[in-house]
Amino acid sequence: MLAVLQEVPDPEVPVVSVVELGIVRDIDWLDGRLAVSVTPTYSGCPATEVIEQHIHEALVAAGYSDPLIQRRLSPAWTTDWLSEAGREKLRAYGIAPPVESASKRSLTGQPDPVVPCPLCGSNATERVSEFGSTACKALYRCRDCLEPFDYFKCL
Numbered sequence: 001m002l003a004v005l006q007e008v009p010d011p012e013v014p015v016v017s018v019v020e021l022g023i024v025r026d027i028d029w030l031d032g033r034l035a036v037s038v039t040p041t042y043s044g045c046p047a048t049e050v051i052e053q054h055i056h057e058a059l060v061a062a063g064y065s066d067p068l069i070q071r072r073l074s075p076a077w078t079t080d081w082l083s084e085a086g087r088e089k090l091r092a093y094g095i096a097p098p099v100e101s102a103s104k105r106s107l108t109g110q111p112d113p114v115v116p117c118p119l120c121g122s123n124a125t126e127r128v129s130e131f132g133s134t135a136c137k138a139l140y141r142c143r144d145c146l147e148p149f150d151y152f153k154c155l
């Protein structure tokens with residue numbers, strides 16, 4: 001069952017599955033229907049509906065009739081839910097994975113954590129734009145290898 005969801009990619013970062021992203025929170029049977037709880041990476045993420053639709057389609061294709069996809073907003077997704085494999089895949093894809101959890105960030109009061117360059121590992125990076133290729137990413141630039149890259153933003 002989990003194997004089915006491991007095949008469902010994140011529409012924004014196709015190399016990472018929804019399971020590796022950590023947004024599949026719960027799987028259960030509810031009145032004979034398979035119920036999957038999904039927590040979006042942040043509540044305004046426009047990809048959430050697409051993700052839910054893809055999960056639904058994958059389950060139906062795997063033989064689960066009429067699966068129930070539930071959106072669970074609480075507790076909110078944190079970067080701690082992103083699996084280590086998911087982080088590695090993001091990096092390999094040229095996207096800097098989230099560097100620290102939102103809770104830690106608010107405690108230290110640092111709005112802009114150091115984001116290491118996914119291409120050369122340098123910490124000499126700067127944010128170019130709050131929005132990268134999609135609303136869920138910010139655009140950064142590396143001052144060492146001069147390459148622009150996306151940072152997987154999280155709130």
Ligand SMILES: [Zn+2]
Pocket residue numbers: 117118119120121122142143144145146147
């Ligand atoms: Zn670099």
